[in-house]
Amino acid sequence: MMKRDECLKVFKRHRKDEIVVAVYMAAQEITHIMPSNLNYTFTGAMGQGSSHALGLALGRPDKRVVVFDGDGSLLMNLGTLVTIANAAPKNYLHCLCENGTYETNGAVPIPRAGEIRFVDMAKAAGYRKTYEIASLEDWDRQLPTLLKEDGPIFVDLKMEPGELYPEDFRRLYSIEYRDKFRRALQNS
Amino acid sequence: MAEGTLKAEDIIREIKKAGIHFIVALPDRVTSHHLLKTIMRDPDFKVVQVCKEDEGISICSGLFAAGHRSLMMMQYTGLLDSVNSLRGVAMEGENPVCMLVGLLGKEPGVAPSQSKKYGVKIIEPVLDAMGIAHHWVEESGDTQKIVPAIEKAYADTRPMAVLVGREPR
Secondary structure (H helix, E strand, O other), X not given: OEEHHHHHHHHHHHOOOOEXXXXXXXXXXXXXXXXXXXXXXXXXXXXXXXXXXXHHHXXXXXXXXXXXXXXXXXXXXXXXXXXXXXXOOOOEEEEEEXXXXXXXXXXXXXXXXXXXXXXXXXXXXXXXXXXXEOOHHHHHHHHHHHOOOOOOEEEEEEEXXXXXXXXOHHHHOOHHHHHHHHHHHHOO | OOOOOOOHHHHHHXXXXXXXXXXXXXXXXXXXXXXXXXXXXXXXXXXXXXXXXXXHHHHHHHHHHOOOOEEXXXXXXXXXXXXXXXXXXXXXXXXXXXXXXXXXXXXXXXXHHHOOOHHHHHHHHHHHHHOOEEEEEOOHHHHHHHHHHHHHHHHHOOOEEEEEOOOOO
16 A cells, blocks of 8 residues: 555656646645646546546647546546546546545545455456556556556556645635646646 | 427537537437537547536536637536536636537427426526526527627636527438
């Protein structure tokens, strides 16, 4: 199991100019760990992160789009796996932060926590490649490939909560930051 | 009201005039046969099929952030199913999600809010309560509403819905 914030710190070392979409706790953490105008946290409704990311990926096929999704979020929008596989964006990397809980909502366990095979769902839906990663060493070693391989790729990251970071939902959904993102992407 | 016609080719022409190339869709009985299927064969459009309509609200928002216009095609039942995404993504997120919504089962010539069909009757009040602009398109002349509605949505970065009252042919 990896601590999510440690996972994001490893990702930061590899990041170049990718668009990063993140939801809930991961979104709170990226604003501290890897602030960037190409961070997209403006997802607005639970479960929708991967869908916003698909729009971004289709709109900018020249940019890698990485989404840090939640397991509770993905369960709310399982059809997204088929939608994404059907659209087949080569620049799409779908990272699932699997911690078995609705961490934002009081850390209540998700149904069938620890028993669900998310990679099997993604593979059956038609993702090009799927991976399960449970150690920071493997994540660090595989990231260069994950950031280059043709997608859509699904990575199930086995996680546990790390340090607590300050929450700021107003910042996550800020129209001002969303517009900064749009301008940064236009210039990128 | 006299029996009228609504042409799919007119709707498609207006969508293209509005600069839309991405169509995000889940089939709707009113618009599937003559409109969506025609769009799917048109190389000017990229069609993104969704499994559930609320995905489309977010995909359109992602496309907007990436600098593209898009149109979400769905049935009114899907719009009702997407109210939370319309709340959080389209309205609070200030995303200009443009929707083409088929009013399955609406009686010809009857205003949506006067329909005997419960789901159709409540569509406009729901959109009004949410502050989402809507435009009823049922007769051939009504297609002239489409481009100004889309332009206003993008100018204001707010969602809007074109409510299609009969099957376009």
